[in-house]
Amino acid sequence: MNVPDSSAQNQVLMERSIIKVKGLTARFGESTILQNVSFEVEKGEIVIIAGGSGCGKSTLVRHMIGIHQPAAGSVVIAGVDVVNASSRDLSYFRRNIGVLFQSGALLGSYTILENVMLPLQEFSGLSLENVEQVARLKLSLVGLSGYGNHLPSEVSGGMLKRAGLARAMVLDPKVLFFDEPSAGLDPITSAELDRLLLSINQGLGTTMVVITHELPSIFNLAHRVIMLDKEPKGIIAIGSPVELRDKSKDPRVINFFRREPLGQE
Numbered sequence: 001m002n003v004p005d006s007s008a009q010n011q012v013l014m015e016r017s018i019i020k021v022k023g024l025t026a027r028f029g030e031s032t033i034l035q036n037v038s039f040e041v042e043k044g045e046i047v048i049i050a051g052g053s054g055c056g057k058s059t060l061v062r063h064m065i066g067i068h069q070p071a072a073g074s075v076v077i078a079g080v081d082v083v084n085a086s087s088r089d090l091s092y093f094r095r096n097i098g099v100l101f102q103s104g105a106l107l108g109s110y111t112i113l114e115n116v117m118l119p120l121q122e123f124s125g126l127s128l129e130n131v132e133q134v135a136r137l138k139l140s141l142v143g144l145s146g147y148g149n150h151l152p153s154e155v156s157g158g159m160l161k162r163a164g165l166a167r168a169m170v171l172d173p174k175v176l177f178f179d180e181p182s183a184g185l186d187p188i189t190s191a192e193l194d195r196l197l198l199s200i201n202q203g204l205g206t207t208m209v210v211i212t213h214e215l216p217s218i219f220n221l222a223h224r225v226i227m228l229d230k231e232p233k234g235i236i237a238i239g240s241p242v243e244l245r246d247k248s249k250d251p252r253v254i255n256f257f258r259r260e261p262l263g264q265e
């Protein structure tokens with residue numbers, strides 16, 4: 001039997017990671033928000049980024065997807081060195097990730113179907129007919145088959161999120177990023193969205209990075225939680241929600257998980 005040597009084993013382990021963040025330092029002017037942050041995310045994993053307001057959750061994700069340039073460190077996602085990517089590589093990168101931010105609202109004067117078609121028209125090179133077919137498929141995946149011709153103003157908040165999700169997924173991304181996906185939703189609609197994300201993760205194997213501080217969502221979704229804090233401007237804990245809740249000795253982590261409603265697991 002061929003037993004792989006340790007470097008080959010390491011290689012296999014490394015290849016499991018689809019996201020590698022190494023020594024990331026984020027600054028705005030004189031102020032350092034994140035210092036020397038490193039972690040990896042495995043293919044198919046759902047990682048939640050949590051932590052108090054202003055600790056740098058959005059800043060981290062914005063650096064990961066190339067919106068901001070880090071002061072130091074590297075980010076490699078699906079094989080693309082995001083920090084040093086050429087415009088060609090960035091274009092490839094954008095096809096391999098989907099982003100659903102609160103600010104990424106749908107365009108109000110376009111129908112939901114047209115909104116979902118937009119990334120395909122920009123990136124796919126498909127004919128208009130095929131673009132529409134793919135967009136309709138994605139709308140059915142998120143349970144919005146009958147709503148393609150509605151304007152965003154004509155559907156509920158939960159439906160808008162699902163339409164945004166269809167748009168974020170339309171290029172079949174390997175990684176999806178969400179910033180507070182359940183913000184503004186009632187608990188039932190929020191739980192429905194969690195179920196949808198989970199079914200997409202399980203059905204398609206899509207890796208997900210989700211910013212949220214909603215404990216039900218954390219327990220519904222997360223394989224691992226990365227907790228950030230202003231001190232030391234970075235990661236204070238990484239682990240499954242149950243591990244962090246039951247085993248952490250850090251009072252900040254304990255306090256965070258104490259808000260968990262009874263009966264969540």
Ligand SMILES: Nc1ncnc2c1ncn2[C@@H]1O[C@H](COP(=O)(O)OP(=O)(O)OP(=O)(O)O)[C@@H](O)[C@H]1O
Pocket residue numbers: 028033051052053054055056057058059060
């Ligand atoms: N573009 C920017 N320019 C200057 N400062 C910024 C910028 N973006 C974020 N910051 C600052 O970085 C810090 C972290 O902000 P960030 O939005 O990443 O925190 P957060 O953890 O996502 O917070 P919240 O949970 O409140 O959304 C804050 O002090 C914020 O003011």
